Amino acid sequence: MELIxxxxxxxxxxxxxxxxxxxxxxxxxxxxxxxxLDIKCEKEFNAKxxxxxxxLIDIHTHLREPGYESKERISTGTKSAACGGFTAVVxxxxxxxxxxxxAAVKLIHYIAENEGFVKVYPVAAVTKxxxxxxxxxxxxxxxxxxxxxxxxxxxxxxxxIMRRALEYAKMFDLPIxxxxxxxxxxxxxxxxxxxxxxxxxLKGIPTVSESVIVARDILLTxxxxxxxxLLHITTKxxxxxxxxxxxxxxxxxxxxxxxxxxxSDKDIPGYDTxxxxxxxxxxxxxxxxxxxxxxxxxxxxxxxDHAPHTIFEKEKEFNYAPFGIIGLETVVPLTFMxxxxxxxxxxxxxxxxxxxxxxxxxxxxxxNITEGEVADITVINPNLELIYKKELIASKSINSPFINxxxxxxxxxxxxxxxxxxxxxxxxxxxxxx
Amino acid sequence: MKKFxxxxxxxxxxxxxxxxxxxxxxxxxxxxxFTQSVKKAKFLLGKTVVNIFYEPSTRxxxxxxxxxxxxxxxxxxxxxxxxxxxxxxxxxxxIRTLQAxxxxxxxxxxSCPGAPHLIAKRLNVSVINAGDxxxxxxxxxxxxxxxxxxxxxxxxxxxxxxxxxITFSRVARSNIWGLxxxxxxxxxxxPSTLIPKDIEKMGVExxxxxxxxxxxxxxxxxxxxxxxxxQQKLFPTIREYNRLFGIDENTLKDRGxxxxxxxxxxxxxxxxxxxxxxxxxxxxxxxxxxVAIRMAVLYLIAxxxxxxxxxxxx
Numbered sequence: 001m002e003l004i005x006x007x008x009x010x011x012x013x014x015x016x017x018x019x020x021x022x023x024x025x026x027x028x029x030x031x032x033x034x035x036x037l038d039i040k041c042e043k044e045f046n047a048k049x050x051x052x053x054x055x056l057i058d059i060h061t062h063l064r065e066p067g068y069e070s071k072e073r074i075s076t077g078t079k080s081a082a083c084g085g086f087t088a089v090v091x092x093x094x095x096x097x098x099x100x101x102x103a104a105v106k107l108i109h110y111i112a113e114n115e116g117f118v119k120v121y122p123v124a125a126v127t128k129x130x131x132x133x134x135x136x137x138x139x140x141x142x143x144x145x146x147x148x149x150x151x152x153x154x155x156x157x158x159x160x161i162m163r164r165a166l167e168y169a170k171m172f173d174l175p176i177x178x179x180x181x182x183x184x185x186x187x188x189x190x191x192x193x194x195x196x197x198x199x200x201x202l203k204g205i206p207t208v209s210e211s212v213i214v215a216r217d218i219l220l221t222x223x224x225x226x227x228x229x230l231l232h233i234t235t236k237x238x239x240x241x242x243x244x245x246x247x248x249x250x251x252x253x254x255x256x257x258x259x260x261x262x263x264s265d266k267d268i269p270g271y272d273t274x275x276x277x278x279x280x281x282x283x284x285x286x287x288x289x290x291x292x293x294x295x296x297x298x299x300x301x302x303x304x305d306h307a308p309h310t311i312f313e314k315e316k317e318f319n320y321a322p323f324g325i326i327g328l329e330t331v332v333p334l335t336f337m338x339x340x341x342x343x344x345x346x347x348x349x350x351x352x353x354x355x356x357x358x359x360x361x362x363x364x365x366x367x368n369i370t371e372g373e374v375a376d377i378t379v380i381n382p383n384l385e386l387i388y389k390k391e392l393i394a395s396k397s398i399n400s401p402f403i404n405x406x407x408x409x410x411x412x413x414x415x416x417x418x419x420x421x422x423x424x425x426x427x428x429x430x431x432x433x434x
Numbered sequence: 435m436k437k438f439x440x441x442x443x444x445x446x447x448x449x450x451x452x453x454x455x456x457x458x459x460x461x462x463x464x465x466x467x468f469t470q471s472v473k474k475a476k477f478l479l480g481k482t483v484v485n486i487f488y489e490p491s492t493r494x495x496x497x498x499x500x501x502x503x504x505x506x507x508x509x510x511x512x513x514x515x516x517x518x519x520x521x522x523x524x525x526x527x528x529i530r531t532l533q534a535x536x537x538x539x540x541x542x543x544x545s546c547p548g549a550p551h552l553i554a555k556r557l558n559v560s561v562i563n564a565g566d567x568x569x570x571x572x573x574x575x576x577x578x579x580x581x582x583x584x585x586x587x588x589x590x591x592x593x594x595x596x597x598x599x600i601t602f603s604r605v606a607r608s609n610i611w612g613l614x615x616x617x618x619x620x621x622x623x624x625p626s627t628l629i630p631k632d633i634e635k636m637g638v639e640x641x642x643x644x645x646x647x648x649x650x651x652x653x654x655x656x657x658x659x660x661x662x663x664x665q666q667k668l669f670p671t672i673r674e675y676n677r678l679f680g681i682d683e684n685t686l687k688d689r690g691x692x693x694x695x696x697x698x699x700x701x702x703x704x705x706x707x708x709x710x711x712x713x714x715x716x717x718x719x720x721x722x723x724x725v726a727i728r729m730a731v732l733y734l735i736a737x738x739x740x741x742x743x744x745x746x747x748x
Binding site: 320 | 545546607
């Protein structure tokens with residue numbers, strides 16, 4: 001098939017392009033780029049006043065398969081990714097059984113190739129069974145194409161294990177991706193410790209439960225001269241620690257989730273479990289520090305931490321409901337609304353945190369917008385405003401605090417290897433094609 | 435006409451000053467009813483009230499049951515252990531079942547903050563919060579305020595100290611909201627490990643010294659200390675807790691200070707026998723007032739008929 005995207009503002013962090021161009025795609029390849037291309041095509045997409053970017057990558061997704069298919073599947077999760085403008089997702093290993101051996105990685109690849117809508121890069125567990133005790137076979141896992149190691153969901157409690165994991169991963173030049181949390185300090189907390197945990201009578205998770213592990217991880221990374229990626233950072237102290245570490249050339253990278261820069265603990269209405277997430281929504285002061293960290297480059301990546309859960313699991317007492325928010329389909333609007341529109345980040349800076357930065361961290365080659373490249377492209381309509389109704393959601397789950405909220409700036413076209421996978425209709429409904 | 439337009443009583447936080455005053459005023463004739471030869475009114479005749487308690491409780495459950503029966507309601511009591519609930523039927527499904535049996539009011543105690551709010555949001559029955567975890571215990575605060583008003587003649591301007599485990603106390607939170615709305619001065623006194631973060635933003639003064647905290651107070655409300663907190667390493671020993679925060683004849687020198695305790699008391703730990711049995715302690719009156727307050731709440735939420743129908747003899 002062939003396709004031409006007309007008059008879009010091409011923003012490509014790989015080539016630093018930022019100009020209005022037409023893109024002609026044929027047989028999966030970007031054949032021609034230029035102004036006012038005079039090419040007639042069976043499919044013409046008018047991207048006037050829209051942003052055309054290399055396909056977005058989500059560095060932190062939970063696809064839940066195998067084991068938790070009632071929450072999400074690789075098929076539904078990658079569909080959700082396509083609706084969110086992502087052409088690739090990195091999936092976390094806390095499935096059941098966990099992705100801690102070659103066979104499990106091959107299973108993910110197999111299902112993704114057969115049922116997936118976008119490219120899936122698996123991350124393997126750091127420790128067998130995510131139990132925090134014995135390292136998995138990093139070498140074997142590297143050979144079948146994992147892009148990093150993480151016990152996400154479970155922090156690595158034992159500092160000796162963490163040290164050895166960092167040292168061992170160095171041989172393969174892959175990062176350890178750590179969920180920074182001191183479980184003892186979290187002490188069964190459910191929301192950020194502060195005024196709101198106090199008045200709601202909910203146990204609080206103090207900011208230090210994250211920051212002390214951020215500090216530990218940075219010191220271990222420096223000591224082992226390895227590299228680490230810190231998942232879903234939420235506190236002002238963490239941002240400051242990472243900033244200092246980067247100044248000292250420690251190979252630390254980090255990510256922030258849109259719900260953490262869009263919301264704070266004051267926004268949680270009553271005991272709405274769609275706002276229950278780990279790490280929790282923090283204070284306004286922390287939220288502002290995250291935005292500042294994104295702005296000055298301390299934070300490298302914007303990641304969804306897409307964490308689907310069923311309705312019956314979430315419709316519970318706040319203490320009993322699981323942590324997690326779906327995020328793939330709201331990353332782009334929240335990034336535009338909270339980072340780009342208020343002027344904190346330029347479009348190029350924001351798109352970098354969704355494309356080139358995650359690709360670099362994981363050593364993966366992603367396609368840029370250049371003639372001859374395979375076409376992985378996302379088109380975003382920054383002016384499209386929608387009430388985010390549950391009917392619009394492609395994920396199998398609907399646990400989002402943004403349901404029924406007005407959001408703006410949605411991906412309207414997702415192209416994977418030259419094929420349109422998602423095209424949004426005028427009323428906002430995403431159409432999935434395969 | 436009833437001046438109360440609520441289907442539920444979930445917390446004190448969202449009540450207005452006027453609503454609190456309405457409840458306190460409504461409890462007055464009900465308390466008077468207790469001195470009559472027949473202590474019964476017909477305001478809840480034909481209504482079904484289910485007291486569902488997910489946490490063990492004797493006094494609150496009994497107080498509600500007596501209040502409901504004095505209002506002529508049909509009463510059902512259910513006790514569920516929290517551990518069995520987590521494995522079995524969901525809370526929503528359990529209450530949905532009671533709703534299907536046409537229960538009118540559910541009085542619920544639960545170990546999870548917000549559990550009654552979940553029911554109120556999703557189902558149609560009236561919900562009265564009889565204590566939700568460490569969040570609120572609204573009827574306790576109402577009966578405490580009623581008792582203060584009855585004994586001191588006012589609440590505005592009165593200085594009340596809540597003493598002990600503030601972090602895990604639903605009684606403390608409900609009292610703070612209520613007393614602040616009625617313009618009392620509120621302070622909390624307790625070990626620094628049992629004072630929750632940012633509580634001063636609720637408008638209270640924080641003291642970690644009992645001696646300083648007691649200066650100039652009119653009322654002390656002594657909270658029950660749970661032995662569990664010591665096991666959680668929140669203070670070293672019960673003995674030391676008693677030495678630092680126990681209320682006895684030496685620490686509470688002013689015989690004019692009103693002493694309250696929501697019960698059950700740990701005599702010899704947070705309160706001495708001498709103080710508990712002294713004339714300045716109004717702990718048993720609090721219990722009596724608790725029934726009147728709960729009758730007032732039940733009446734205002736679901737009662738039929740006018741308060742004047744009570745024929746009270748002096």
